[in-house]
Amino acid sequence: MLPPYVSRALISERLPLIFPEGTPNRSYCTRELAASTVFAMLYIGAVEGADVWLGPVHVYRMTDLQAEDGCEASRSDYRVNLRKKSYQVPGNRWYADNTREPIRDETLREGFLVVGAVLERADVPTTSGAPRYALRADLAALFDPDLMGEDLSAAIFSWQEKHLSRSARARVSLMRAGTTGKDGVLVHFPNGDTRRLASGPSSDISKAVVEVFAVKFLEKPGVIWLSESGNKVAHPDLKLASGIGLDIEAQKNLPDLILVDMGPVEPLIVFVEVVATDGAITPRRQEALYAITDRGGFSRSQVAFVTAYADREGAGFKKTVTGLAWGSYAWFMSEPENLVLLQNGVTRLTSLNAFAAVEPN
Structure with a gap:
């Protein structure tokens, strides 16, 4: 079965909550392209345990008309037939073909994979164009439209504790601690x-x-x-x-x-x-x-x-x-x-414990 249908707008709202300030490469995980990628994964069912995988093509060939069609038959048809030359996706595409590189290199490899949000198939050669990415099941659950309020906050916190590294969590905590109150x-x-x-x-x-x-x-x-x-x-x-x-x-x-x-x-x-x-x-x-x-x-x-x-x-x-x-x-x-x-050609590196200055040329 496919996961519950969820809009790209809802995903855009939740990504900044899941990946707060201080998350490594946060922009790759929270921008529109990231929301489009997560949407496409959920749309076709590329979620851990389903043996369904996403390729960048599933993201850049998506259209508003296709995305609005949430019935399971249409979603399955899009996943199975998209790579066929004869298959026509209704409406105007979200992105051009050359968007495959930022989807693959930035959003997936430098963004979601780094923070443990996505799985990548190890048995697909790097030169192959076959789909290879799937959303972690516990992350996919955070986009359930019925999950709201305190339950959503608790689920997000639990996911962060599990998947963000100790240094990443410390970085997030430091950023949160910097938030000041009305007393200055x-x-x-x-x-x-x-x-x-x-x-x-x-x-x-x-x-x-x-x-x-x-x-x-x-x-x-x-x-x-x-x-x-x-x-x-x-x-x-x-x-x-x-x-x-x-x-x-x-x-x-x-x-x-x-x-x-x-x-x-x-x-x-x-x-x-x-x-x-x-x-x-x-x-x-x-x-x-x-x-x-x-x-x-x-x-x-x-x-x-x-x-x-x-x-x-x-x-x-x-x-x-x-x-x-x-x-x-x-x-x-x-x-x-x-x-x-910012080293300026001086060959002697300074001792940061003594904090000596480096005079510009």
Whole structure:
């Protein structure tokens, strides 16, 4: 028997719930092409245990007219006869033939297979065009139209616990933990001070930079400057800044955060830009910030630049990554143990425990 008929619209609604922010390659699992692929699997019955398999052709040759015909005879006819040259699918096709590659390579192999949502036949050669994919039975059950409300939420949570890896679940949890309430974001500084920032994604990232990044990558961290939208003097530590010879009072266009590491013999100044949607450390921005430390008499080896993001799957990173300055770093709130260095031809790799800066060419 075929699984219950379900619309592509319902699948589109549930995919983002099943694969939340922080899921590896989330966009491949939640976009329209993913909903179309899941729809086609359910439509023809390509579900674990049924010995029915889907190929990309079942997705890109689907039409609105065919998709609206939910009777079992039509669904079976589409599956059995689609690959015959004489078979005509009524209506306008969803996608062109060249969509087979993103369906196969992105949605299926880099998306659903990675998170254990889909099975692939091992006995079909990679060069064969034979159908080879099927939806996991426990995932297929999440699209039952009769499953709603708390029962749906519980079923989704159970599936995530089983199929998302430990690191993926941790990443999802970190992303969820960043959601702020109406009372704003309380930031705890290394010196024991606290400051409440307005709610929002930028404040979530700023909090993580101060409480997680600084502790992880700096030996003896301090916060010289923290700004937020609409309040550019949220936390200026003028005493700490003047103590190391950095004049920030007269400066304009300071970054979102300025950290200092007092552990090394020569203090390390770390300029951090927080990106929720825009505003990364670009080459132009890097030079403008160097001008501040140059005037303070700091060697450029004492200066580092970091762009902080919520997640590398997020729109902010994808929008700004191509403009990041060489010799700078990128850090992600959802993967706090890791740090990306945009290496610029310097052969000596830095020790991240000591967090030494890499001066651009």
